Amino acid sequence: MRIDKLLWFLRLVKTRPLAQTMAEEGHMRLNGRRVERSHQKVGTGDVLTVPTAGGVRVIEILSLPQRRGPAPEAQACYRVLDAGADVPIAAANRNEAF
Template sequence: MRIDKLLWQLRLVKTRSIAQALVGQGHIRRNGQRVVRASQDIIAGDTLTIPLPGGVQVIEIAALPTRRGPAAEAQACYRVLDPTRQTAIAGQKDQSPERGQLP
């Protein structure tokens, strides 16, 4: 299945054109390798790293969807690998203790 169609059917993006733009910008990775074209095939078991407005999401594809159905049906097709969804954006305050202080 094409990656742009997969992202749309899994309800990770609203339209296929948005998915194609994400791929075109070179921000999506499949099994650690950058995806360079929207027609890239995805199979069950692949790991995708996707930058979304809420942060970077890492998912494992459990099954390929057959349609763009309800959200519950779409979520059953993948597993989130980083459930804490911590952002790695520069400038955010770090929660680590100050130098010289004990944790």
């Protein structure tokens, strides 16, 4: 499945064009590698690092959704790997300095 479509189906972004822009600007990582194409393929078991409004979220894809359904259905398709909360970008940068 395309990464832009997946982000939209998982309700991590509000619109698919926004997901396309994020991917093409290189703001995401797929299995540790920078994503620069909105048509990058994603499968189960892949780990995505996605910027959100509050910081950065790291998720593992458990299954590929068939549609953009309700939030509980979307959340069942991935597992959050970053301790369940968004990590503020500024705080992450401060911790690296120490």
